[in-house]
Amino acid sequence: MQIPIFHTTLFARHAVSAAVCAFSLLAFALPNFAQDNGSGAATPGWPLHSSAPTHALPDALGGGQPAPVAVEWDEACVLWSVAPPQSGTIKAATLQIPGKARDEFRKGCSDLKAKKFTTAESHLRKAVEIHPKYLAAWVLLGQTMAVSEHLPEAREACTKASAADDEYALAYLCLADVASQLREWNKSQEFADLALKLEPDQGVYGHFYCAIAQVHLNQFQSAERNALEAIEADKRHRVPQTHLLLAQIYGVKRDYIHAADQLRTYLTVFPTAPDALGVKKSIADLEAKIASATEQSRN
Secondary structure, eight states, X not given: OOOOGGGGTTTTTTHHHHHHHHHHHHHHHXXXXXXXXXXXXXXXXXXTTSSOXXXXXXXXXXXXXXXXXXXXXXXXXXXXXXXXXXXXXXXXXXXXXXXXXXXXXXXXXXXXXTTOHHHHHHHHHHHHHHOTTOHHHHHHHHHHHHHTTOHHXXXXXXXXXXXXXXXXXXXXXXXXXXXXXXXXXXXXXXXXXXXXXXXXXXXXXXXXXXXXXXXXXXXXXXXXXXXXXXXHHOTTOSOTXXXXXXXHHHHHTTOHHHHHHHHHHHHHHOTTOTTHHHHHHHHHHHHHHHHHHHHHXXX
């Protein structure tokens, strides 16, 4: 299966070095790595959107060709959207968005995918100025601010979306993402849980954020369950980092066989991963450790 273009760029900031460092430690020091001790240790492959999400339109429907942008599905440009809304579930406020606001939104979406963050922000701010209750525009503005590492502004934008509609799940996923990047793990888990309650179909990202938070809170059993649920929901392999996270969890448990399996799966679903060499080395290290343990058990 071909991996969406988005995943070739999602490690661009500090995620590659974090992942390589993490897996050089995987077989031996993961219990320390997993603790949130303020040392700067990061979740492998994190943050998700370290560069513009070029996956948005083609990945939303699969196949690599841009999907048509329906009026009712502005959310196709939002990182956390996994599927178009079902017929009959489109909010009335969405249908009332003025054409000028939607034009600005689409320009912002296009600029974000082109990594033109400044002009993307400008267009999206115009969109919400024209229509202050434009939920997708607020969330996409938050996404743009987070990509630009302006996290307080990202939080403010996504809070505007949740204030305009407290049942808008994408706003809470955006807030979960920002909280994670700020290492506010309890808040991140709270927002992700809320998104899942509002829209259970948001399991790809909702369970992923829960798992990340729980790893850093040393709640490994819950983290494993959420990571597995995220993988089960992720039919298009939008978030291959979940396999890295699950390998990390198995490493904490000294379950090196399953840790190695998750690393192999990661390379299978994401063969062009920029951290592939580091992951392959970690697999070799784990295999050596497994072989040593097997030999000792025979003696």
